[in-house]
Structure formats: C-alpha cells, structure tokens
Amino acid sequence: MVGRAHTVAVVGLEPVAVTVEAHVAGGLPGLHVIGSAGSAAREATDRVKTALAAIGVTLPSRKALVSLAPAETPKAGARFDLAMAVALLCEQGEITAESIAETAFVGELALDASVRGVPGVLPSAAALSAWGIRRLVVADANAAEAALVTDLGVLPVTSLDELVGVLRGERSPRPVPQAAGVARRRLPDLSDVRGQAEARRALELAAAGGHHLLLVGPPGCGKSMLAARLPSILPPLDRPAALEVAAVRSVAGLISDGEPLDHAPPFVAPHHSMSAAALLGGGSGVARPGALSLAHRGVLFLDELFEWGRALLESLREPVEEGVVRVARARATVRYPSRVQLVCAANPCPCGGGDSCACTDDAIWGYRSRLSGPLADRLDLAPHVDPLTADDLLAQQAGEPSAAVATRVAA
Ligand SMILES: [Zn+2]
Structure with missing residues (x-):
C-alpha cells in the first residue's frame, strides 16, 4: 500500500x-x-x-x-x-x-x-x-x-x-485563533512636520502621481521624517494588494503569530551598507525576498543616496521600472514583485551644506555624480528641504495632518 x-x-x-x-x-x-x-x-x-x-x-x-x-x-x-x-x-x-x-x-x-x-x-x-x-x-x-x-x-x-x-475522530479540531485585530497600523503623521511647505507639497504631488522623489537638504532638516510619512497619505491597499504584501512578508518569515492583514502601504528604509542580496533578494538555496520586495506596493526610502554604491543603485533600476525583480540561484531563479515608490534623500554637498559650507564646485560635482544617471532620471521631483531654525520651531503650528492631505491625494 x-x-x-x-x-x-x-x-x-x-x-x-x-x-x-x-x-x-x-x-x-x-x-x-x-x-x-x-x-x-x-x-x-x-x-x-x-x-x-x-x-x-x-x-x-x-x-x-x-x-x-x-x-x-x-x-x-x-x-x-x-x-x-x-x-x-x-x-x-x-x-x-x-x-x-x-x-x-x-x-x-x-x-x-x-x-x-x-x-x-x-x-x-x-x-x-x-x-x-x-x-x-x-x-x-x-x-x-x-x-x-x-x-x-x-x-x-x-x-x-x-x-x-x-x-481518527477521537479529538475535536480546535478553532483557528483570531488575528490580534483589524485596526490599521498607526502610521507616523504629517502633523509632526512643521514648516517645509515646499517639501510637503512635493510629497503630496508624489503621492497623487506615484512619482519618485529626491529630497535634498542638510542633515537634520527632516528628510527622513518626511519620507516616513508618505505612506500615511497614500491610499490604503485593497485586499488583493494587502495579500500580495503579506505574501512577501510570509515568504521572508516576517509574519508574526496572529498578525492581522495590514492595509497600510509598507515603508522600508534599507541602509546604504546593505548587500545586494539583502536589497534585491538572495540567500542560499531558494532566494528570499530583499528590502526592495518588502517595500512592494509601498515606499522604498534610500537615505544618504550619494553614499550608496553605484552598482547597487544601478541594480535597482530595472526592477523598479519593471515592478519585478529576478534573483538567480543555483537551484532556481525566482521572481519577486517590486512595485515601489522611491524616496531618496541626500545632502546638498559633501560637508552636508548650510551656511558654513566651503565645498568647491568640483567637490560638489564629484559628489553628485555618484548618483547613477539612469536612476536619477527616475526621480521626478526634487524639492529642497530647508534647515529649521529654533525660531521656526517655536513659531510654527503643527503641520496639516495626514488625513487631510490623504483626502486630497485620493480625490
Ligand atoms: Zn559643503
């Protein structure tokens, strides 16, 4: 038998x-x-x-x-x-x-x-x-x-x-434990961002048009803070999209016990020291998804863009354009989805910029040329993010909340 x-x-x-x-x-x-x-x-x-x-x-x-x-x-x-x-x-x-x-x-x-x-x-x-x-x-x-x-x-x-x-019918089956809740994950809100009218406008345009964005400004001006708030003004994922995102997390072994289906677009911020395998997918045997695919249907944030290796940025270009990344391993070539919205952030010059900047034009040009051409072509909006002064912080009201911006984005 x-x-x-x-x-x-x-x-x-x-x-x-x-x-x-x-x-x-x-x-x-x-x-x-x-x-x-x-x-x-x-x-x-x-x-x-x-x-x-x-x-x-x-x-x-x-x-x-x-x-x-x-x-x-x-x-x-x-x-x-x-x-x-x-x-x-x-x-x-x-x-x-x-x-x-x-x-x-x-x-x-x-x-x-x-x-x-x-x-x-x-x-x-x-x-x-x-x-x-x-x-x-x-x-x-x-x-x-x-x-x-x-x-x-x-x-x-x-x-x-x-x-x-x-x-054998000797025991009764137990019911499936309920997921912890169905509430939408609380996202960082744009009301935390004071001032920065130009950058906020660019973020809203990027959300409405699905544009890739480059935020340029000195360290500490709030570029990362702005980027992390893009998901809060994007339309929530419908069920099929949320299931796609969850499937990538599932294969990566990242779904925790009882985690509810998350309808918020993901936000993934890999570090520039990350390996190609960790960014694009890889590992021994059958390749696992990388940061790029974990950001599928959400935002991939590349901070300190000029610190990223040219080859690594170059390797992102095709998957970002095509919405799919192919990872070849000895035992199988696998495909993972990679429809992401890129948000990149960079300092304006090697020293970080600001009033005390004494960088030469040559130094600034050399620094910016580290961004590969083809990926730069994909960055549709590049607002300048100004440093905030102490006066700004004291004088300004809390920013417009994400919910209000999201309503205009969805319209
Ligand atoms: Zn400088």
Whole structure:
C-alpha cells in the first residue's frame, strides 16, 4: 500500500503542488527520501522518524521510501515534514486515506512531535484553495496567517499526536485563533512636520502621481521624517494588494503569530551598507525576498543616496521600472514583485551644506555624480528641504495632518 499526502512548495512567491508518497517495502531497514536533494532531505528523515517514534509509531525494520514529487521543484526548508509523517502514518494504517483526502499539510516537526510554523504559508494557502484542496493543516503559529485565505478550512495543530487524534475522530479540531485585530497600523503623521511647505507639497504631488522623489537638504532638516510619512497619505491597499504584501512578508518569515492583514502601504528604509542580496533578494538555496520586495506596493526610502554604491543603485533600476525583480540561484531563479515608490534623500554637498559650507564646485560635482544617471532620471521631483531654525520651531503650528492631505491625494 502507498500512503499519499498533499503539500505545497513555494519557489519565490510561486506555489507548486507537491505530492508525498510513502511506501514500505523489502530492503535494508531505514527511511529514504527521494525527490528532494541535499542535506535538507537527510535532516527531514531524522526529524520525521524521531517524531513518529515520539508518538509511539515505529516503522517496521524494512526499507521505507518517501517520495516528493515533482522531483525537479526545489524543496527548501522543513515545511514538508508534516506531510511526510502523514503519508507514512497512512501507509502504516494508523490513519485512513479518507481522513486526509482534500487536505494539505505544511509544517516542520520537532523531535518531540510538536509542529512548528514555517515561512510562506500565506501564498501556499491561496494556491491550495485554487487547486480544490478544502483543508490545510498547519502549526498554531501559522493558523491565523493561513486563515487570511477565507475559502479554505484551516486546522491548527500543536503536535503530530493531536493531528492523529483529530484525523481518527477521537479529538475535536480546535478553532483557528483570531488575528490580534483589524485596526490599521498607526502610521507616523504629517502633523509632526512643521514648516517645509515646499517639501510637503512635493510629497503630496508624489503621492497623487506615484512619482519618485529626491529630497535634498542638510542633515537634520527632516528628510527622513518626511519620507516616513508618505505612506500615511497614500491610499490604503485593497485586499488583493494587502495579500500580495503579506505574501512577501510570509515568504521572508516576517509574519508574526496572529498578525492581522495590514492595509497600510509598507515603508522600508534599507541602509546604504546593505548587500545586494539583502536589497534585491538572495540567500542560499531558494532566494528570499530583499528590502526592495518588502517595500512592494509601498515606499522604498534610500537615505544618504550619494553614499550608496553605484552598482547597487544601478541594480535597482530595472526592477523598479519593471515592478519585478529576478534573483538567480543555483537551484532556481525566482521572481519577486517590486512595485515601489522611491524616496531618496541626500545632502546638498559633501560637508552636508548650510551656511558654513566651503565645498568647491568640483567637490560638489564629484559628489553628485555618484548618483547613477539612469536612476536619477527616475526621480521626478526634487524639492529642497530647508534647515529649521529654533525660531521656526517655536513659531510654527503643527503641520496639516495626514488625513487631510490623504483626502486630497485620493480625490
Ligand atoms: Zn559643503
């Protein structure tokens, strides 16, 4: 008899249906995994075998074969553990094939048979529902995330023991824990910004027209503060867009337990010392999304623009234009979305500018030439941000709040 369980691999943001088959046959005793290259499979073998032993299921002393198909799909991480254990349990007659029909399993097994959360559950859940799977079994930590896909039943389990109990009908399934809340994340507000009429106007124009923006001004004049407030005047994300943003966070392993769906556009501010892999996506095995894709449908803020390496800025150009970044790795080339609004900030000259500036024209020219031409072409607006004096701070009222500006932007 062959035990079969459904699961799903995620390559980039692309889910791929994976079938796990388990068969125990003659041959030297041991558990062998095929269709999953490298050390990940060996480690999975040990975890699955130990977890099964922990719930009192010992595999017969014959050759147990577990196959993950399609074999050519890269299978990174420990997300297949649970499906492998379920296929073996089914093969051994511990659970029936009917009890796991139209059900998929995504989770890592600990040695004591508890089930751990894994990255990428949200895009997995969305695909499973489209493939006609009716129920997804995940760790408690991933349950709220999976439940963001509303037409899929979600069964949270803390352990393999609990799962077997539910599948045998000996235990009742627990409900999905509710997300912590649905309130919109509180964003930094433009009312905190005093003065800066020109820069505020440029920010509003950028929000309304989707323009990329370069803020030029001396250190401490509030460029970062202004940039961080752009999301507060952008229209909130609709549900499909918010799910896209959440899917990138899910694959990056950044969705915390019970986090509600966030409709606010993201704001990501990478540092100029960041590596190309961290900015664009990368890592060993299957590439993970970088800062660029985490800012998808939101704002990517590049502070101290002239400190960024020319090659790094150059590498941003095409993904920002095309809205998609391709990251090639040995095992797969993955695509991540990268529709961002750029806000860059720079000092006007090498010394930072201001009244005491004694920089020569040559020095200033050399400094500004560090910005690569093609990326500079993409920056549509470049208002000057003036330094504020103590008098300004005392005299000026709080700025117009974001809500009022957002109303004009949306109009
Ligand atoms: Zn200067």
